[in-house]
Amino acid sequence: MKYLAPKTVEEATTLLAEHPGATVFAGATDVIPQLKAGRPEPEALVDLKKISQAVSVSDEGGHWSIGAATATAKLTGNKALAAEFPGLVEAAGLIGSDQVQSRATLGGNLCNASPAADSVPAMIANGMRAVIAGPGGTRTVAVEDIPTGPGSTQLQPGEFVVSFELDHAPARTGDAYLRLIPRTEMDIAVVGAGVRITLDDAGNVASATVAIGAVAPTARRVPAAEEALVGNPINDTTLAAVAEAASAACNPIDDKRGTIAYRRQVAGVLARRAVVAAAERAAASTNGASNNGETR
Amino acid sequence: MAIIEQDTTNPGFKWIGTRPIRPDGYEKVTGKARFGADMMLPGQLEGAVLRSPHAHARIVSIDTSEAETMPGVKAIVTGADFPDLAEAGAGAADLDLAVNVIARDKVLYEGHVVAAVAADTRKQAQAAIKAIKVNYEVLPHVLTVDEAMASDAPILHPGTRTKNVEPAPEADSNVISRVVQQLGDLDAGFAAADVVVERTFTTKPVHQGYIEPHAAVADAMPNGRVHVWCSSQGHFAMRTMTATVLGCDPTRIKVTPAEIGGGFGGKLSIYLEPLAGRLSQKSGRPVRIVMNRDEVFKGTGPASGTKITVKIGATNDGKLTACQSWLGYEAGAFAGSPVGAATMTMIAPYQFENLLLEGYDVVVNKPKVAAYRAPGAPMAAFAVESVIDEIAQKIGMDPIELRLKNASVEGSQAAYGPKFPKIGYVETLEAIKNHPNYQIPLGPNQGRGVASGFWFNAGMNSSATVHLNEDGNVTVIVGSPDIGGSRASMALMAAETFGIDVARVQPLVGDTETVGFNDVTGGSRTTLATGQAVTEACEKVKVDLMARAAKTWNCDVADVEWVDGQVQKLDGSEPPLSMAKLARGWGRTGGPVSATASLNARGVGSAFSTQVCDVEVDPETGIVRVLRYLTAQDAGRAIHPSYVEGQFQGGVVQGIGWALNEEYVHTAEGTMDNPSFLDYRIPVASDLPMIDTIIVEVPNPGHPWGVRGVGEVGIVPPLAAVANAVSNATGCRLTDLPMSPMRVLDALNQKSNGGNGH
């Protein structure tokens, strides 16, 4: 097994073309345990952490650019990002432990394609896009379209995610991510729910995204929950509709981590609680203040 | 962490009861301490073990021919490389031990060892393991007490007839034996009751969860002697067992103890030692084998899964009138669950006049169970203490009052035979009752649970040797592995006996050829028994030194006394002789000074613990969070209070894990589905509140310092304390462990659908 460490995106795509049996890695917090558990060794491991574009976080004016191989500790430590997208940053901050977070990345979390990946519902809720480099150049794809099933993605041979684009949030926007684990940390989500809410001036929901994780082969949006929210206030009726829609959207498996019935029921609970948390943040938010001069 | 001083005659100790830094601390925090896997010898080979993928199968054939030719491979062993102990007329326990180490004609659980390889590198050994071809005929398996006891169950050990049942059974069975405790008149007892509560409880196998996986290094000499390095709870026991399986005399084997990274009962037996030993004999090279976590889960431990029914009667004014119980304990693949200890301990805290407790030792296709802190007691206490809690609710009595009304005291008859000597159960109840935690008001979805527990503690055999060094300081050599800070306790007892600064005492753990025989560090016995040996050896050194001082002064021994580490002449006519001076002059008084004490410790003091737990339950997800936890336990005497508190807290933490999330999950094929710490959920630090401790000290009259054992009883109450708190918070009686979020939400759903939540 070879170790390759390209310094640029071009070098990386070239190396990947030369080594069709190579696997890319960022933090390797999934890759190494998988190899240790007996997964066949690839011909080469390609380290993405030496590519500066893949390990930087910057405000590009209209949007944030988040390097796909950036350690999540850099995200939780970024005050501006955490203030604008507390839910996304909290989701990233839930991955493993401090030690794991000094290595783990959003790109790895997404491309490992575990249905239970914590950051993915939060990335979907915030409409994030992945910038993909490959032999044919770059393309940009919505995060929610990347995983295609447990352990599989729509990435083609030789492709990898360089960075993510995250548009600045409009005013009165808040996001939240909640997960259920039996312990308090170092555990895998039995259910996860990521939500983003934008309120209008009357306090009704102007727009909403609701995404759930660990309850289907991939994280998925819950359009029925979003529809129940838009145009309405957050109240018992809309929240009950959100919970019902989230439970209905589940297509879970029965396994050692959770039964189908449990996952369904709790997906509703968490989606509802995440909506409440996101809406509270939206109501209190100063997002967009610098764009439209509002102060709240 | 208050220390309740129950002893009215203050013994005025100088060192006992203080908290010096442990003598082994520096090595442990700087990473210099050598644990089981740290041994590295010149020419050492690395081993790997082939384990059964099936829960139950006949081994039709094993073909090692391809593996033997692989790069780096130096030796391979299978069952055929070990002596047939049946031919040698060995007893059942030794036969089971040998077949558990390596299977012969059948594998009895997933993880059962089939072969082992030694090669130049671990990778080569692992590759060779994969090349060994085993042809299995898969057999039907049983995983639970109910499955194993079904009339059509496949039999693990054909020819087994249940012992101790009348009339003697004529059919083969997976039930190895029946144990019974009986007292008084059960019918009369229940007839006298105003309320009777009967419930059936189940618990899953749980692993001891020590952080250090098993590891062994063996180096065979051409003359047949084998030197073994391993971390265990008793290197003398490792020596005996390894010799049994290898078919040689114990003294052909030397065992050097490594530091141990947790045992909790799970490192009392052998697993890798004979494999490494035989591989070393075959290859002529030292061989090291280290388990990974998957192997630890599948091949070692765990504690029994159980099914227990308890029926208790009580009067409205809180007198417990009768107790009946049926207990089925999984033994794993071979006889020997701790169901006997369960029947003996489960109602020990109470004075029952009428009882019938029937226990069954049942084999199933899972790893052979190993001891786990107070083996057998926590599950039975879970059942009894839950039912007692329910009785307290039914008759509207405070759960501590109910226990106080029925508590065992000095002189009361224990169901298992003896009359209790001086014990401190009532004191633990009072300590909890009077603690502010017991009065804190609870919020919505919160509940409080109380439970008590009992453990015998053990005495057994210990030896210790004490050397006076040329500078007047002392070396204390014991043969008890230090798992919970025992070096520190030994040093304190020696310092107290001599009246010298504890820093002048160097305690160490000797190998099987450096110090006299010692039984295992288990049964909460080390501070009691080995401490007694250390104290006696120190006393012998004192007596010797007083005689030498008398000789120096040309006076009668009766005219000298020992005061604070030196010998004085009673009439004060000579300046005192310090230990250093006596050491300097030993050439004139008879040579160096040492003494050994070897004893069978008597005066064992049994232990009680009472605990109170507050939880909050999320009614929508079933998540239970422990808010507060307080444990009061009778230590007799806390030699080093920090390590006593550590033992209390460790027992509670493991009990909380057992109660809430730990369990072996099995697939339909009988294989373990969660063999990693990711899915086998021991508590992490953030899951727990501070575990508050109260050290109750009702000195054990049978021990020179008043010590009782402290290592085990702390794990007995938590299963029930947490369950009672959850039941109190939710209004649902939880009878199946673990109380994982799914189980709790299930109970809540049933309750809101009109059931009683169970």
Ligand SMILES: Cc1cc2nc3c(=O)[nH]c(=O)nc-3n(C[C@H](O)[C@H](O)[C@H](O)COP(=O)(O)OP(=O)(O)OC[C@H]3O[C@@H](n4cnc5c(N)ncnc54)[C@H](O)[C@@H]3O)c2cc1C
């Ligand atoms: C102790 C521990 C605890 C954990 N806890 C959690 C948890 O709580 N929640 C959770 O969701 N996960 C958890 N994980 C899993 C893991 O840490 C996360 O999935 C993490 O985000 C993976 O990131 P990484 O950079 O380490 O991925 P890597 O291991 O480097 O890669 C993972 C996969 O993604 C691919 N990949 C990586 N980067 C890219 C890229 N830029 N483009 C294309 N493919 C890529 C790799 O080829 C590989 O297939 C835990 C892991 C450990 C070891």
